[in-house]
Amino acid sequence: xxxxxxxxxxxxxxxxxxxxxxxxxxxxxxxxxxxxxxxxxxxxxxxxxxxxxxxxxxxxxxxxxxxxxxxxxxxxxxxxxxxxxxxxxxxxxxxxxxxxxxxxxxxxxxxxxxxxxxxxxxxxxxxxxxxxxxxxxxxxxxxxxxxxxxxxxxxxxxxxxxxxxxxxxxxxxxxxxxxxxxxxxxxxxxxxxxxxxxxxx
Numbered sequence: 001x002x003x004x005x006x007x008x009x010x011x012x013x014x015x016x017x018x019x020x021x022x023x024x025x026x027x028x029x030x031x032x033x034x035x036x037x038x039x040x041x042x043x044x045x046x047x048x049x050x051x052x053x054x055x056x057x058x059x060x061x062x063x064x065x066x067x068x069x070x071x072x073x074x075x076x077x078x079x080x081x082x083x084x085x086x087x088x089x090x091x092x093x094x095x096x097x098x099x100x101x102x103x104x105x106x107x108x109x110x111x112x113x114x115x116x117x118x119x120x121x122x123x124x125x126x127x128x129x130x131x132x133x134x135x136x137x138x139x140x141x142x143x144x145x146x147x148x149x150x151x152x153x154x155x156x157x158x159x160x161x162x163x164x165x166x167x168x169x170x171x172x173x174x175x176x177x178x179x180x181x182x183x184x185x186x187x188x189x190x191x192x193x194x195x196x197x198x199x200x201x
Contacts, residue, residue, distance in 0.1 A: 006061040009053065012069035017050045027075040029148060041068050042146050042194050043126040048072060063186060070183045071147050078177055080149040083134065085170040088185065092176070097185040101169075105188040109167040112199060113139075113156050119199045126198050127191070146191040150175045150184075154195075 016024070024030065030037035036049035044056045046068060053060040053068050060068060088094055088101050109116065116123070117140050123129055127144035132153045135141040141155040151172035159165040169188050176184055 005063065005066060009061055009065040009069050012066070012073055013048070013050060013052070016048070016069065016072050024072070027077055028072060037072075039148055040128065040145075041071075041148075042190060043198070064190060067179075067183055067186055067190065068147075071150070071179055071187075074180070075149060075178050078149075078174065080145075080151055080172050080178075081174045082143060082151045082153075082172045084173050085134070085153050086173045086175070087170055088188070091171070091181055091184065093181050094185070097182060101185045101188065105169050105185070105192045106167045108192055109154070109156075109195065110165050112196060113158050113165040113167060115199050116154075116156065116195060117158070123195055123198050127194065144191065144195075146187055146194070147178070149178045150187060152188055152191055 024037055025032050028037060028039050030039040030048075032038075033047070036047050038045060038047050040046065041055060042064065047054040048068065053065045055064065055068075059065075088105075089098055094101075120129075120140065120142060123144065124142065127146065129142050129144040132141040132143045132155070135153070135155050138155045139158045141153060143151055143153050145151050149172075153170040155168040155170065157163065157166045169192070171184070171188075179187060
């Protein structure tokens with residue numbers, strides 16, 4: 001399967017670098033460094049060049065490589081619109097992915113809500129985050145940017161004597177302009193994994 005992923009990444013890069021470089025720098029947005037473009041993705045420096053994708057110093061030939069290349073292919077000159085926040089189920093054609101989204105993006109965080117709260121500032125520093133607005137009533141919430149034009153809002157309730165802990169993930173209202181719907185579910189899943197990596201590093 002790894003070979004198949006790598007093939008998809010290379011095909012996407014071939015399509016990407018057949019376009020105008022100035023347009024790519026503007027739409028991601030990114031900075032140009034010789035034949036590559038550089039921006040932040042999933043909390044690390046991302047370098048896209050014709051022969052591959054690097055996150056930090058790590059080549060990305062699996063799912064993250066596909067997601068980053070898809071974002072680069074789909075990004076437009078439009079800006080991210082963080083509000084109004086949008087539930088994943090409210091995006092067109094999302095129904096086949098609802099169960100996996102809930103399990104892999106939201107439920108995976110529930111056992112760790114207290115530790116996530118304690119590590120909130122560290123999460124902000126890594127994922128370009130901030131406290132979220134318009135989420136009154138929850139115990140805490142925040143907005144992070146796994147990709148420059150895709151924002152995710154995480155809303156948390158801590159456990160008490162009446163209710164168990166919970167975690168909800170919402171999207172910037174136009175997130176699906178910059179990523180196909182199945183990729184959007186994966187972006188949220190890998191952002192949740194990144195949050196846990198930050199909490200436990």
